[in-house]
Amino acid sequence: xxxxxxxxxxxxxxxxxxxxxxxxxxxxxxxxxxxxxxxxxxxxxxxxxxxxxxxxxxxxxxxxxxxxxxxxxxxxxxxxxxxxxxxxxxxxxxxxxxxxxxxxxxxxxxxxxxxxxxxxxxxxxxxxxxxxxxxxxxxxxxxxxxxxxxxxxxxxxxxxxxxxxxxxxxxxxxxxxxxxxxxxxxxxxxxxxxxxxxxxxxxxxxxxxxxxxxxxxxxxxxxxxxxxxxxxxxxxxxxxxxxxxxxxxxxxxxxxxxxxxxxxxxxxxxxxxxxxxxxxxxxxxxxxxxxxxxxxxxxxxxxxxxxxxxxxxxxxxxxxxxxxxxxxxxxxxxxxxxxxxxxxxxxxxxxxxxxxxxxxxxxxxxxxxxxxxxxxxxxxxxxxxxxxxxxxxxxxxxxxxxxxxxxxxxxxxxxxxxxxxxxxxxxxxxxxxxxxxxxxxxxxxxxxxxxxxxxxxxxxxx
Numbered sequence: 039x040x041x042x043x044x045x046x047x048x049x050x051x052x053x054x055x056x057x058x059x060x061x062x063x064x065x066x067x068x069x070x071x072x073x074x075x076x077x078x079x080x081x082x083x084x085x086x087x088x089x090x091x092x093x094x095x096x097x098x099x100x101x102x103x104x105x106x107x108x109x110x111x112x113x114x115x116x117x118x119x120x121x122x123x124x125x126x127x128x129x130x131x132x133x134x135x136x137x138x139x140x141x142x143x144x145x146x147x148x149x150x151x152x153x154x155x156x157x158x159x160x161x162x163x164x165x166x167x168x169x170x171x172x173x174x175x176x177x178x179x180x181x182x183x184x185x186x187x188x189x190x191x192x193x194x195x196x197x198x199x200x201x202x203x204x205x206x207x208x209x210x211x212x213x214x215x216x217x218x219x220x221x222x223x224x225x226x227x228x229x230x231x232x233x234x235x236x237x238x239x240x241x242x243x244x245x246x247x248x249x250x251x252x253x254x255x256x257x258x259x260x261x262x263x264x265x266x267x268x269x270x271x272x273x274x275x276x277x278x279x280x281x282x283x284x285x286x287x288x289x290x291x292x293x294x295x296x297x298x299x300x301x302x303x304x305x306x307x308x309x310x311x312x313x314x315x316x317x318x319x320x321x322x323x324x325x326x327x328x329x330x331x332x333x334x335x336x337x338x339x340x341x342x343x344x345x346x347x348x349x350x351x352x353x354x355x356x357x358x359x360x361x362x363x364x365x366x367x368x369x370x371x372x373x374x375x376x377x378x379x380x381x382x383x384x385x386x387x388x389x390x391x392x393x394x395x396x397x398x399x400x401x402x403x404x405x406x407x408x409x410x411x412x413x414x415x416x417x418x419x420x421x422x423x424x425x426x427x428x429x430x431x432x433x434x435x436x437x438x439x440x441x442x443x444x445x446x447x448x449x450x451x452x453x454x455x456x457x458x459x460x461x462x463x464x465x466x467x468x469x470x471x472x473x474x475x476x477x478x479x480x481x482x483x484x485x486x487x488x489x490x491x492x493x494x495x496x497x498x499x500x
Contacts, residue, residue, distance in 0.1 A: 048364060051357040052453060055102065061085055068416050076495025077412045077480055079421050088419030089459050090451070094387045096142075096300035096307055097451035101352060104304065104345040111341030116332055120340035120347075124310075127347040131282065131354055132259070132289045134312035136319035138326050139336030139343060143260060143298025144169040146311035148329060150256065150296055151177040153321045154220045162210055163223035164202050165189060165230050168429055168489055170223060170258060170296075175434075182210055184222070189231040190442040192381045192392045197272045199234035200227065200265070202244050216251040225258040226265035226288060230425060232445065233261070233366075233385020235268035238276070238284070241291045254315075257292035260301045264386030267359040282354040294318060301387070304349035304452055308342045362386075366450055368457060372464035378471050381445065388449035391467065393426060397474055402427050402440055404479025408496060410446045410470070413477055418466035422448050428482075429491045 063071075063086060075081035079092060090097065112119040125137045140146045147170050155161060157178030163170070164185040171181045184206040188196035202224065211219060224244070228234045248255055266284035269276050276284060289295065294313035299305050313319050323333035330337035352358060363386050370384040379395035393407035400406040407426035414420050426444035433439060448463060470477075484495040 048361065050361045050365075050453070051355075052101070060088055062088065063419055065416065068419055072412055072416055076484065077408065077498065078491075078494055078496060079411050079415055079423055080492050081495070082415070082421060086419070087415075087421045089455065089463060090421050091388065091448045091463065092421045092423050094301055094449045094451050095298060096305070097454065098300070098304045098306065099451070099453040100304060100306070100345060101348070101453075103352070104348045107344035107348045108341040111339060111344045113340045116334060118334055118340045118343070120343040121334040123347045124343040127350045128310065128312055131285065131350050132262075132295070132312065133286050134289065134295060135314045136312065136316065138311045138319065138322045138333055139338050140309045140311060140326065140330050141337030142300055142307060142309040143258075143296055144173065144309075145326075145330050145337060146296035146298075146309050147173040149311050149322045149325050150294065150318075151179070152325060153318055154254075154256075155179040156220070158218065159220050160210060160214050160218055161221065161223060162202075162207055162219065164200055164225055164236060165228050166430075167225065167229055167258065168431070168491070172488060174223075179220075184210065185228065185231065189228065189234060192232070192379070192390075192395070192443060192445075195382050197235075197268070197383060198237040198240060199231050200225065200236035201240040202236070204243060204247055207244075207247065211251055211253075216253055219251075219253050221254040221256045221293070222248065223256050223258055224292065225260070227261035227268075227386045229261075229387070230429070230441075230443070231385075232381035232390040232443075233264070233387045234381075234383075235265040235272075235386070237273050238269055238287060238291075239273065241288065245291045254293040255291065257289065257295040259289065259295045260298045261386055262288055263302045263353045263359055264363060266354070267363050268386065270356075280354075281356050281359055285354050299346045299349065302350075302353045303346050304353055305342065305345045308338050308346050310336070310346075362452055365455075365457070365460065369448065369450065369460040369464060372460060373467055376464065376468035376471060378467050381443070388447050390425065390443075390445040390447050392444070393424075393446050394444045396446075396471065397477060397479075399475065400477075400479040402444060403438075404499065405482070405496065406479065407444045407446050409477060409479050412480070412496075413470045414446070414466055417470050418462065420448075420463050420466050422446050424491060428494060431490060 151173040155177035188194040189199040299308040379392040381390040397406040407424040430439035480496040
């Protein structure tokens with residue numbers, strides 16, 4: 039009798055040479071740790087976490103080739119060969135001409151915002167990101183969301199929820215004039231929308247529009263290779279195009295970029311600002327000396343730049359991205375089996391649970407996403423994070439932003455966890471979902487001035 043297999047299994051394109059032993063905790067220990075952390079998962083001690091899905095930023099497992107590159111890092115203060123290796127990799131795989139290294143992505147955002155934004159400017163983007171918007175505001179600009187409406191609907195199955203709504207951008211231009219818009223910030227794989235991609239078709243339409251009005255496109259390329267994977271899988275005409283070539287095409291449609299290499303480039307620290315404009319580069323390499331370090335290291339050790347150069351190459355591998363995004367999809371499907379409300383379609387760097395639908399009896403001012411993240415940790419030691427009203431922060435007048443999406447992000451580090459870990463995560467979410475009606479919300483008892491989600495503290499409502 040012939041064996042019939044409807045769909046072949048897949049496995050990760052790597053094997054393990056070393057493992058990190060984890061601390062196992064009891065529920066009583068976790069509840070104590072959670073209370074001491076003010077019910078903020080960012081304030082937990084990492085050693086008290088079993089499966090850490092707080093972020094995919096800097097939490098990747100580096101390859102043997104990256105660790106080997108560490109040993110050849112050139113730690114010269116000026117003119118390090120490691121910088122030129124990183125610069126060459128960025129030029130080869132992304133296509134930007136000029137590169138300024140920074141300690142991580144927000145360092146690049148700071149430089150670019152100071153250089154390009156004037157007080158009174160408006161900076162449109164395909165949904166805000168926390169640090170990006172803050173740097174734009176500190177430089178005197180006002181962020182304006184021009185993402186497509188589908189991005190704000192957790193249940194929409196639209197395949198490119200990162201797309202820019204050109205009509206929203208056009209309305210902004212008509213209202214304030216193109217001279218008040220220094221650039222549009224376009225993120226590939228929009229984090230706050232659930233890791234959702236933008237299409238090449240939309241990027242080309244945007245490029246045509248911005249060329250017409252003299253507006254630059256700045257690329258937040260933190261997860262560009264993951265975005266390229268979705269284009270390959272979903273967009274007509276790209277099925278047989280390599281991720282490497284799609285990445286290059288995406289970048290060619292933009293003028294400059296900020297990059298947190300701690301995500302796609304598979305390293306634990308690092309980033310850069312890249313541009314095709316000599317004047318912007320000239321100003322950036324002057325400012326980087328003030329805030330980061332010399333323009334040939336920018337706050338990084340030579341070994342970090344060596345690892346980034348190798349990581350960029352590994353990140354654009356079709357095999358790597360298939361396994362990386364495949365693990366995210368695996369977790370999403372397991373959660374779906376338990377009826378857990380999720381952002382659709384699944385994103386590239388994690389699964390986003392719809393906390394409003396999960397805990398419908400809690401108002402947004404009772405912080406349902408923060409509450410759910412705390413409950414998940416108490417149940418299993420799995421650490422996740424809030425992406426909702428707390429992350430959204432406050433307006434200039436002190437009022438809270440009330441985003442339509444109130445999400446808990448289950449962010450999967452690259453090349454770190456097994457499918458068995460994903461099973462544990464899904465089952466923990468299911469256990470909490472089973473007792474969801476009994477869960478009470480939180481109140482904020484401490485709020486820092488900036489980026490409150492990092493350090494805010496909470497107490498349970500009675």
